Amino acid sequence: MSELALLGGRPAFEESLASRVAWPPVDDRTAQKLAELYYSRRWSAFDETESEFAEAFAKLHDASHGIFTINGTVTLQCGLGAYGIGPGDEVIVPAVTWYATAMAPHYLGATPVFVDVLPDTLCIDPDKIVAAITERTRAIIPVHLYGSMADMDRIMAIAKAHRLRVIEDCAHMHGGVWNGHGIGSIGDVGSFSFQHSKTMGCADGGMCITSDAEIADRIFRMKHIGYGPGEHPGNIRQPPPRDLKCYNFRATAFTALILHEQLHSLVERLGRYGAAVRYLENRLGQTTNIRFQKPGRRADRQGYYGWNMIFDAPRYEGIPISLIRQALAIEGVPVGVVWDPVYRFILFNLEPNAYRIPEPCTVAERLVPRALWLMHAYLDVDESDLDRIAEAIEKVDAQADALRVHAKAS
Ligand SMILES: *Cc1c(COP(=O)(O)O)cnc(C)c1O
Numbered sequence: 001m002s003e004l005a006l007l008g009g010r011p012a013f014e015e016s017l018a019s020r021v022a023w024p025p026v027d028d029r030t031a032q033k034l035a036e037l038y039y040s041r042r043w044s045a046f047d048e049t050e051s052e053f054a055e056a057f058a059k060l061h062d063a064s065h066g067i068f069t070i071n072g073t074v075t076l077q078c079g080l081g082a083y084g085i086g087p088g089d090e091v092i093v094p095a096v097t098w099y100a101t102a103m104a105p106h107y108l109g110a111t112p113v114f115v116d117v118l119p120d121t122l123c124i125d126p127d128k129i130v131a132a133i134t135e136r137t138r139a140i141i142p143v144h145l146y147g148s149m150a151d152m153d154r155i156m157a158i159a160k161a162h163r164l165r166v167i168e169d170c171a172h173m174h175g176g177v178w179n180g181h182g183i184g185s186i187g188d189v190g191s192f193s194f195q196h197s198k199t200m201g202c203a204d205g206g207m208c209i210t211s212d213a214e215i216a217d218r219i220f221r222m223k224h225i226g227y228g229p230g231e232h233p234g235n236i237r238q239p240p241p242r243d244l245k246c247y248n249f250r251a252t253a254f255t256a257l258i259l260h261e262q263l264h265s266l267v268e269r270l271g272r273y274g275a276a277v278r279y280l281e282n283r284l285g286q287t288t289n290i291r292f293q294k295p296g297r298r299a300d301r302q303g304y305y306g307w308n309m310i311f312d313a314p315r316y317e318g319i320p321i322s323l324i325r326q327a328l329a330i331e332g333v334p335v336g337v338v339w340d341p342v343y344r345f346i347l348f349n350l351e352p353n354a355y356r357i358p359e360p361c362t363v364a365e366r367l368v369p370r371a372l373w374l375m376h377a378y379l380d381v382d383e384s385d386l387d388r389i390a391e392a393i394e395k396v397d398a399q400a401d402a403l404r405v406h407a408k409a410s
Pocket residue numbers: 071072073074097098100101143169171172193194195205206
């Protein structure tokens with residue numbers, strides 16, 4: 001094994017994966033369809049491009065309705081808002097997630113309540129949900145994070161016992177299947193993001209899925225200033241319900257078209273991601289001291305926003321995660337740090353009463369600074385590239401002592 005490139009050795013990749021792997025995918029067929037759409041002038045959210053995509057996306061996830069919007073933050077807001085959740089209500093969210101999960105209840109005037117995650121999946125801890133429930137609790141937003149799914153069996157049982165709504169945050173889990181059910185169709189509403197980096201990406205976009213026709217209608221009206229599907233000024237079948245806060249969260253046909261094209265190959269791509277993860281974990285499980293985020297306990301088809309490594313073995317004590325990240329970057333393997341617990345985000349800390357933390361989130365606090373993740377697109381490479389990714393990680397593990405010395409010296 002050669003020395004770490006950070007310490008003067010040869011890098012595993014001569015040219016970093018970051019400059020060789022392109023995301024999002026592009027192809028001539030999509031370009032042709034985009035040109036046709038452009039000349040058709042049918043660019044708006046009212047045409048069939050959008051409804052066709054929404055229907056196909058919902059169907060893949062076993063839901064009967066899909067409502068396409070501008071991003072995966074407002075989808076969470078719509079999911080909660082459709083059930084009338086607002087001021088005075090509490091919504092339970094995991095401490096480890098993207099800000100959106102907690103901002104959605106905040107925007108509605110409700111209070112996000114942060115609970116800890118499990119050490120093996122980094123997804124919300126069902127026992128901590130139970131401990132956090134009060135008479136004000138109205139909903140839970142489990143997040144299916146990176147390459148794992150929250151324990152939907154337990155979460156649905158808790159929700160049923162306490163009469164809570166479940167809005168699944170599936171921003172990382174396009175195409176996932178939990179115990180025979182499309183992800184997002186197990187809770188009351190599933191929320192997806194199509195932000196640029198996500199497993200399906202189109203710059204920005206979002207989707208709510210549900211099999212409740214009335215909730216689907218409410219969500220549609222929320223995103224379309226109160227109009228129902230097919231309605232417009234002069235053609236209103238039914239006014240929006242009085243209790244519903246409505247906005248303009250409409251997206252365009254261009255993004256719907258790009259995403260519909262991506263959808264055709266999603267399941268195949270997830271298969272390649274899954275095979276790459278198994279290949280890497282089989283090898284690195286034997287050659288290193290690194291832990292890997294466990295997949296969903298009942299995952300029939302695991303989605304991947306990223307592949308998550310946890311460097312919490314005693315061997316890594318005293319080595320800042322930023323240094324491990326830097327060492328891997330110099331080897332040509334671009335990995336990211338995991339988001340800090342969301343309650344550190346400045347928006348919430350401007351308003352001390354804007355959230356609640358019933359118990360310290362000790363697992364999140366301990367593991368977030370010990371985790372690094374590889375974006376999904378870097379899993380879509382051939383076996384020789386996977387071998388070099390593994391080689392770079394093995395170097396870090398074998399030369400941990402040298403890294404510690406380097407950290408002390410600099
Ligand atoms: C990306 C993401 C969202 C939604 O983000 P948008 O940028 O608004 O689409 C929600 N939850 C999680 C966990 C995410 O990663």
